[in-house]
Amino acid sequence: MEIDKTHKLKNVLIIGLGGIGEAIVKVLKSENPQLNIYGLARQNKDIPFLADQFNFNLLEEAKWDNFSQTINHLQFDLIICTVGFLHNEEFKPEKKLDDMNLEHLTYSLQVNTGVHALALKYLQRHIPLNSPALFVSLTAKLGSIADNRMGGWYSYRMSKAALNMLIKNASIELGRKYKKLRLIAIHPGTTDTQLSAPYTDQTNLNVKEPKETALAIIKAIFHSPASEDEIFLNWTGEPLPW
Template sequence: MITQQTVIIGANSDIAKAIAIEIAGAKNSRLILISRDFNQGARVTDKDLTDTTLITVKDYTSQSIELAIEQIKTCDPLPITRVFVCNGILHSQSIKPEKRLEDFNTDAFNHVIMANALTPMLWIQKLTPILIGNTQCKIIVFSARVGSISDNNLGGWYSYRASKAALNMMLKTAAIELARRAENIKIIAFHPGTTDTSLSKPFQKNVPENKLFTCEFVAQQLMTIVDKTPHDATASFLDWKGDSIGW
C-alpha cells in the first residue's frame, strides 16, 4: 500500500537509479524523479513507472528548481518522507581532480563548487517549505569522506575536497536551524564509498576488489541506513556502513 512519497534529485545517476529500483520494489512509496535528462535510462521499468512522476529541469538554477517545486506540489498529497539529493561532479572532459597546487584553476573550482555544494543547498532551501509539517522527513545528500577536514591525510583534490567540505558545513548549519523551526526534518550527509560508476572509473585502479561497490549494494546499504537513523535534531555524516565520519 502506498503511504508516502520519495523524491530523488539527480535521478539519472547510476546510484540514483539503483535507489529508485529499491524503493519501487518496496511498493509503499510513490517516486518523484527529477533530472535534466531522462534519455539515458533513468526510468526503473515501465511497470514501476505506474507510481512514478518524472520532472525534467532545464538546469539547476533557482528558477528551474522553483518550477520543479511547483510541479511537486501538484503531485499526490501523500507526505514526502525521503529526499535523495544525488547531484555532484568529480571530473569531466575539462575538469580533473588536482594533484598539485599548480593544477588549481578558478573556473574549474567554481564549476565543482556549484555542482557539489550550491546546487544541493538550493534544493534544500526550496524544498523545506513543503516538507515542514508533522510527518518525519529525511533529506539525504551525497557527500564524500574526502570532504572531512579531520580525515584529510593525503592532500590533493583541492576543488572536490573543498566543495564537499563546504557542503558538509552548510548541511550541518541547516540542521541546526531546522531543529528550531522544522523538527520533522533530518539531514544526512552520505558517503557511498567507491562505487563502480563513470564518476569513479579513472580512479579504480588502486581500489581493493572488495572495496569497489556496485550501485545496487550502495542503494541497499543506504536504504537500511535511512531506516535506522533516528530523528535527533542534528546532521549526520555517515558512510556506507552507517558509521559516523568526522566533520
C-alpha cells in the same frame, strides 16, 4: 531489509539519476512497491517505476522556483540528492595546487554544493512539518577535513566539505521548524559508476556495485547505529569525523 515503519514513506524524491541514484530508485521500489518515487535530473533518464520524472537545468535557480510551484501539491517524506561532479573532459581531479583553476573549482562548488543548497531552499515547503521526514545528501569522505591525510583533489574535497557545512547549517535552521525532520550527509563508499570509473583501479578500496551501495544507504539512513543528531555518516551507518 526493512524500511523503518515509523517513517510511513509515501512520497520520495530522488535528485540525480546517475549510477547510485538509479539504483536507489530500484531498491526503494522493490522494498516498497506502494511508494510513489519521483525523479529529478538535468536530462531524461529511462528509468521504470518512477511515478513522474522532472527534468531541467539544476544550475538555474529560476527553474527550481518554477519546479517548486509546479509540484505545489506534493509533500516528500524522503528526499535524496545524489548529484555530484568529479571529472569531465575539461576538468580532472587536481594532484597539486598548480593544477587548480577557478573555473574547475567554481563548477565543482555549483554542482556539489549549489545544487544541494537549491534543493533545500526550494523543497523545504514540500517537507511535512510534523511527521517524520529525511533529507539526505550524498557527500564524500574526501570532504572530511579531519580525515584528510593524502591531500590533492582540491575542488572535489572543498566542494564536499562545503556541502557538509550546508547540511549541518540547514539542520540547525530547519530543526527549529520541522520537528521530525532529519538531515544527513552520507558517504556512499567507492562505487562502480562513471564518476569513479577512471580512479577505482588506483585504489585498494573495495568497490561496490550501485545496488549494494543503494541497499547500504537505505539501511544506514533508517537503521543507523549513530544517534539521531549525527549528520555526517559513512555508508555503514557509522558517524564520520567532520
